[in-house]
Amino acid sequence: DVKVTQSSRYLVKRTGEKVFLECVQDMDHENMFWYRQDPGLGLRLIYFSYDVKMKEKGDIPEGYSVSREKKERFSLILxxxxxxxxxxxxxxxxxxxxxxxxxxxxGPGTRLTVL
Amino acid sequence: AQSVTQPDIHITVSEGASLELRCNYSYGATPYLFWYVQSPGQGLQLLLKYFSGDTLVQGIKGFEAEFKRSQSSFNLRKPSVHWSDAAEYFCAVGAPPRGQNFVFGPGTRLSVLP
Incomplete structure (x- = not known):
């Protein structure tokens, strides 16, 4: 079974903090993606990566960055x-x-709340 | 660029009734088409997918979908709905030849009455 895991299910942060969301997959997949999901808007692509150290902007990259140092791990940074x-x-x-x-x-998703 | 619409935001059906969820896409050629389901608090699970060939596609949990090129549609169907089918359903389109970039529809929330 393919497993995509995310470091946290729920996260609460304060305005101005730097936030790291981690994602790990165990199927040796080349591509990895970060989406955000909001009611009525479906899933919107933030960034994706098709190889280690490679990244491409999705539809809503503003305010986010990503890092892919290893094939199995893709981090989203606020x-x-x-x-x-x-x-x-x-x-x-x-x-x-x-x-x-x-x-x-x-993955199962991370619900982030920024106060 | 491709786009996806799901005209129904919320559908309610009775348990045992048939179901059809609509999906329309915009793309210049034959896309890759997917239906995903998301149960409350969970990630997305693939129900079925279409790449080419037979336009009627069978998926998991008794779902099927039919690709109709003339209508740019990929509607999801189930002959008899179970209470456990209550979830949110997303249609997605991927553009060949790369295919890995998906565009998701806004989703349809399905409620099932006992």
Whole structure:
């Protein structure tokens, strides 16, 4: 079974704090993704990475950065947390094309509250 | 760029009734299509996917979906809903040939009445 784990299920931080969200996958997937999920908006892609040390911006990268030093680990960083970053954060991973089985596997999510 | 709409924000059905959740996409060619389910407090689980070939796709938990190119749709169906199907359902589109970048619809919340 593919396992995608996230370091915390619930996190409460204060405005201005630096926040690290960690994600680890055990299937040797090339691709890893960070989404945020908000009611009525579905999932929105923040950043993704298709290889170690590689990253690409998604649809809403502002206020976030990422780090991928090892293939299995993808970190999302909120440099200075703000209240509008209160959300559910989901990590996912997948194989790269030409693998046809490139569905994304998701972690359980981290619910972040910024006070 | 691709986009996805799910016209129904919230659907309520009785247990045992049939179900159809709608998904429409916008993309210039045949995309990769997915349905995911999210139970409360959980991550997303893949129900089924379409890449090519047979346009009727079978998935887990008794779900199926039909790709209709002429309507740009990929509707999810189940003949008889169980109370445990209450969840949020997301349709997603991936664009070949890279395919790994998905666009998700806003989701449809399903409630099941006993």
């Amino acid at each position: 440099e200075s947390a703000s209240t509008n970053q209160t959300s559910m954060y989901l990590c996912a991973s997948s194989f790269s094309p030409p693998a046809r089985d490139n569905e994304q596997f998701f």
